[in-house]
Structures are given as C-alpha cells and as structure tokens.
Amino acid sequence: MRFFLFGSVIVLTVVCVIGLFWSPWFLLGVALFGALSVIGVYDVTQTSHSILRNYPVLGHMRFLFEGIRPEIRQYLIESDQDEEPFSRDKRSIVYQRAKGVEDKRPFGTRKRVYDSGYEWITHSTAPKHIESHDFRVRIGGPDCTAPYDASLYNISAMSFGALSANAILALNKGAAKGGFAHDTGEGGISRYHREGGGDLIYEVGSGYFGCRTPEGRFDAAKFRDTAADPQVKLVELKLSQGAKPGHGGVLPASKISPEIAEARGVPMGQDCVSPASHPEFSTPIGLMEFIGKLRENASGKPVGFKLCIGHRREFMCIVKAMIETGIVPDFIVVDGKEGGTGAAPLEFADHLGMPLVEGLVFAHNTLRGAGLRDRLKIGASAKLVTSFDIAKILALGADWANSARGFMFSIGCIQAQACHTNHCPVGVATQDPMRMRALDVTEKSERVFRFHQNTLKALQEMTGAAGLAHPGDFRPHHLLMREGDRDMVTGEEVYPYLPNGFLLRDEKDDFGYLNRWKRARADNFEPFDVE
Numbered sequence: 001m002r003f004f005l006f007g008s009v010i011v012l013t014v015v016c017v018i019g020l021f022w023s024p025w026f027l028l029g030v031a032l033f034g035a036l037s038v039i040g041v042y043d044v045t046q047t048s049h050s051i052l053r054n055y056p057v058l059g060h061m062r063f064l065f066e067g068i069r070p071e072i073r074q075y076l077i078e079s080d081q082d083e084e085p086f087s088r089d090k091r092s093i094v095y096q097r098a099k100g101v102e103d104k105r106p107f108g109t110r111k112r113v114y115d116s117g118y119e120w121i122t123h124s125t126a127p128k129h130i131e132s133h134d135f136r137v138r139i140g141g142p143d144c145t146a147p148y149d150a151s152l153y154n155i156s157a158m159s160f161g162a163l164s165a166n167a168i169l170a171l172n173k174g175a176a177k178g179g180f181a182h183d184t185g186e187g188g189i190s191r192y193h194r195e196g197g198g199d200l201i202y203e204v205g206s207g208y209f210g211c212r213t214p215e216g217r218f219d220a221a222k223f224r225d226t227a228a229d230p231q232v233k234l235v236e237l238k239l240s241q242g243a244k245p246g247h248g249g250v251l252p253a254s255k256i257s258p259e260i261a262e263a264r265g266v267p268m269g270q271d272c273v274s275p276a277s278h279p280e281f282s283t284p285i286g287l288m289e290f291i292g293k294l295r296e297n298a299s300g301k302p303v304g305f306k307l308c309i310g311h312r313r314e315f316m317c318i319v320k321a322m323i324e325t326g327i328v329p330d331f332i333v334v335d336g337k338e339g340g341t342g343a344a345p346l347e348f349a350d351h352l353g354m355p356l357v358e359g360l361v362f363a364h365n366t367l368r369g370a371g372l373r374d375r376l377k378i379g380a381s382a383k384l385v386t387s388f389d390i391a392k393i394l395a396l397g398a399d400w401a402n403s404a405r406g407f408m409f410s411i412g413c414i415q416a417q418a419c420h421t422n423h424c425p426v427g428v429a430t431q432d433p434m435r436m437r438a439l440d441v442t443e444k445s446e447r448v449f450r451f452h453q454n455t456l457k458a459l460q461e462m463t464g465a466a467g468l469a470h471p472g473d474f475r476p477h478h479l480l481m482r483e484g485d486r487d488m489v490t491g492e493e494v495y496p497y498l499p500n501g502f503l504l505r506d507e508k509d510d511f512g513y514l515n516r517w518k519r520a521r522a523d524n525f526e527p528f529d530v531e
Helices: 004-019 026-045 050-054 060-067 069-078 085-099 165-178 191-196 220-227 258-264 284-296 312-325 346-351 356-369 387-395 405-410 441-465 513-519
Strands: 119-121 136-139 148-151 153-155 181-183 199-204 232-238 249-251 272-274 303-307 331-335 377-381 400-403 479-484 487-490
Touching: 004 026, 026 050, 085 405, 085 441, 119 387, 136 377, 148 153, 148 181, 148 232, 153 165, 153 441, 165 181, 165 191, 165 199, 165 405, 165 441, 181 232, 191 258, 199 220, 220 232, 220 284, 232 284, 232 331, 284 303, 284 312, 303 377, 312 356, 312 513, 331 356, 356 377, 356 387, 356 513, 387 400, 387 441, 400 405, 405 441
Parallel strands: 153 181, 153 400, 181 199, 199 232, 232 303, 303 331, 331 377, 377 400
Antiparallel strands: 119 479, 136 148, 249 272, 479 487
16 A cells, blocks of 8 residues: 555556557646656655655655644644644754754744743853763773763663664664664664674563573573673663553564564564563562672673662662662663653553653662762663753763664654554564665664764753853753743752762651651562551
8 A cells, every 4th residue: 555656656657658649638647647657766766765765656745744844833833732842843853963954943942931841951151162072971880890981872772673673773883883872672682783783782671582591581691691792881671661660561473573583582483471570589689689690690791770760669679778788780770751662551651650850860869868879870761852851861860861762763753653553654663574674774874873963962062051061060950940930940949969878867858768768678679667
C-alpha cells in the first residue's frame, strides 16, 4: 500500500503513452503522470528523507503541510487550542540542528512568559567566552581503574529489537564521530553496535541479555567477556525505567529474529522474558553485593545502576546498604517517569513513577545527606532535548544528561506512535527490512553527530551568557520559575541543595528526609516501624 500511488502513476503513464495512438490529448496525461513517475523514482533513490523513501509521491503531502504549519500553529495559539507546543518546538529544534540549518527564529519567545510554570536561566552582564563545547565529566570512583570521560550529552537506552538495525547503526556511527556514548538498552550488544564502533554503555536488565544462563540467570563468565569489549565504557544495571517502572516485558517468539537472538543470547522459537524484578537479589544489601560482583568482572570499568525513583524510602535503603557494605557504585542514572517507550501500559506511562526533576533532586540530596555525593556521579534522562533542558538538570544536581527522544528525532522519528506495530513509517522502530531501508545510515549518522554538536554549542553559549566557565557550574539559584502573576521563585527556594552529612547527624529538615531515613533499612526494602 505504501507504493500504491507510485505504482499507479507509472501504470497511468504507460496507459497514456499507448493512448497517444488514438488521440493527442493523452499527451496531457503523459506529462502529468510522467512527471509524478519521475518524482517517485527520485523519492525511492534519494537518502535525505525517510518518509519519501517509504512513501514515494504520497510523502510530499507531509512536506506540504509542514510548509504551512507556522500559520496553522499561530491560529491554534490564538484560539487557545495548541495541543502540543512543547513537543513540536523541541522536535523542530532537533530537526534544525541535526540538518545543520539555521535554528534562529524571529518575533521572540513562543512560550507564554507570564504563565505559571515558565522557567528561565539568569544571565550575567559580564558574559564569558568559552573556547570549546566538548564538555566532559569523569565517571569512575576510587574502586574504578578504567574511568571514562563522558560527554555531558549521550544517547539514552534504546534496545536493538525495539529499534531497527539501521537506526542502531546510525546512532552508533554518529556517537563514534562525536565522541559520546550510546546506551545499548537492555537488549544486549548487537552486531550493529559493534559495526558502528562508538562508545557503549552496556545495560544489564533483569533478563541479563548477553550475560545469561539458559535458565535466564546471571552468567559471570559471559558478562566478563562482554564487559571486556573495548567499546564498552560503562556498565549500567537497570532496576527500572521511567515509562514503565516495576513492569517487566515479553518479546514474543514471533518477533525474535536470528539477529535479536544473537544479541540477547536467547534461543529462537521461545518468548523472551524480562522479569519485573531481578532474580539475583531481593534486598538493598543484595543489590550492592551484585554491584560488587559486576565490578569484579568489569575489567575495572565504571559500574552503576539506573532507576526511576518510586518509594523514596527504598532509595534510602539502597544508600544505607552502600554505607553498610562499603560498596558504592560509580554512578547512578535517575530516569524520569516522562521518559518514552514503545510498549508501556497507559496507566504506567501516565501515573506511575516520579518525574525527573523531583526524582533527581531527591536522589542528589539523599546522597549529600549520607555523605556519599562526592563519591559517585549522577546521570539524568527523560525528554532532555534542548540546551536549556541540560542546563536545568545540571543545576539541580546531575553531572550529565542522556536523551533517547532527541536522538530519535535526529534520525527521522516523526512521532507516528506506531512503534509497537512494526509499521514505523521512517524505519526507526521496525524490523521490517523494506521499512528500515528508508533510513539511510550515512545520512542519518551525520545528523546524529550534528545534533549532538549543535546542542552542546548552544549549551556553550548559554553557559557563557550566565557568566560561567563550565555547564557543571550551574546551581539552583541560576534557575528562576514563575509561580503566578508577578510572583517568581529561584530554584534554590524550591529545590535547594541540603547540607552534606545532615542525615548522618540526625538533623531535622523541612522536606521529610530524616523521617524516611530513620525508617529505611539496609537489609530489607520493608520499613522499620518508627513511632
């Protein structure tokens, strides 16, 4: 059906050519349908637009509507019916930066600056000039012998299987060119990750793909071999993800190709199960001991874990287990519940888990309160697409940012929301060879690189405008928020950094940290009873 219109105009062209033997009027049809046929041939052979490669001729309708979108958008704003300005603006920014076109725009902000919730960064009357946009953060604590100097902006977890081979290859080649990291997702390291040659964050989920026994348990020997790969720079144990925390998953046998089976280390013809919880541990101390086991077999590389904050006391249980065991991970990635996935129940996506800002601030201050914040780094992920998004989460306690959505946009995602159908129109989230053919790896990998570079250049300019020398210098007081008409507050008032060690000193606070800390226990996720 995707090629029906293209095939039809070719047939009509032939019919009109034959019709010239009866009447010269068929020359009009030859001109019209012949021109459309030529356009269709060009569409399926060009490499810049995935939509046109998958929908020759017909795909031009999309670009026609895009051309008049500013006028439609203005109408929607004026009539107060603008349903997704936030998403549209961000997607537009990604497309412009990925394509290397001008991303400046006239007529000022599109945000409603007097609406409650509007946020901005304060600037300096003495801005600084920053020489380079290649901002780095060193990940690796005292127990790490192979620390990694990570970019401040990296590709978040997206598995091969969820994404197509061409999508994975384009992302990884772009990461290799730009010198930033690509999280494998829990689906293991595929041949396309290896072919791209980019730095990898090897994510180990509850299914232990790439390091599992036939029964689905953890296999230390297989993990050791995988972690020894020079491309692997970080090892990330996934406890939960923002879009569906506490929810497992099943990849049906019908969807498992030989390449997916190879990457995950699972047999063909059987459902591939990711349990909701890890079978290797069930307590906070057990989690830390498993982190220690990973560290022993990770060739000295940084080891950490990723989670969406749920019960805050349970995160404190994990922190207490760090203190009791002396095993402190090299990093923690806090995933916001607003993060995306192709397969989350609606109720999970909308109403389960903690949003990134609240989760990040809580994790940051809990680690400060326990005196551990200086021993590990914190990454953050969830719809972090613009330089402002990065600056904001750095101000609130993160050391670096990960993005899935931004980099998906850069390789052509149009938010068709067909990820779970295998019918992605641009070849990003599909295993259909004909559909993924639309995604040209050479073209899209260059867009991945440009998006990363141009976003960090924008961060460079924003940092200098704030009078700072490095984005890591952003603090809550650089962030202001509007609460209502004529009312604004600083980030320091809403999201303050709490004192180092205050939990260990039993100091009362205004945010309920100490009460939860007293109820948290290292040996169990169940609470202590505290009167």
